[in-house]
Amino acid sequence: MLNGEVHVVDYLVWGSLAGYLRSVHMFSVRRADWSLTGRVVTFLLAPAFGMIHVLALLPLRLYSLATLRTTRWGTRAAGAEVTV
Numbered sequence: 001m002l003n004g005e006v007h008v009v010d011y012l013v014w015g016s017l018a019g020y021l022r023s024v025h026m027f028s029v030r031r032a033d034w035s036l037t038g039r040v041v042t043f044l045l046a047p048a049f050g051m052i053h054v055l056a057l058l059p060l061r062l063y064s065l066a067t068l069r070t071t072r073w074g075t076r077a078a079g080a081e082v083t084v
Contacts, residue, residue, distance in 0.1 A: 019047035
């Protein structure tokens with residue numbers, strides 16, 4: 001990135017590797033309600049979760065932090081919904 005190039009493939013490779021390393025612990029835990037097939041499928045989908053986190057959840061988290069003080073939703077504009 002220092003020379004202006006965008007390294008998308010590098011990012012995808014390192015993100016996938018980090019996803020696999022983060023979820024390798026699933027094979028060290030034996031649970032009766034989780035089959036080997038389920039653990040392998042979950043392990044293989046780990047990089048997909050990492051990409052969803054970076055592409056969707058992280059920007060949403062940053063947006064929510066940036067707009068924390070705004071009251072545009074107006075859920076309490078008319079007062080409390082419960083009356084006595």
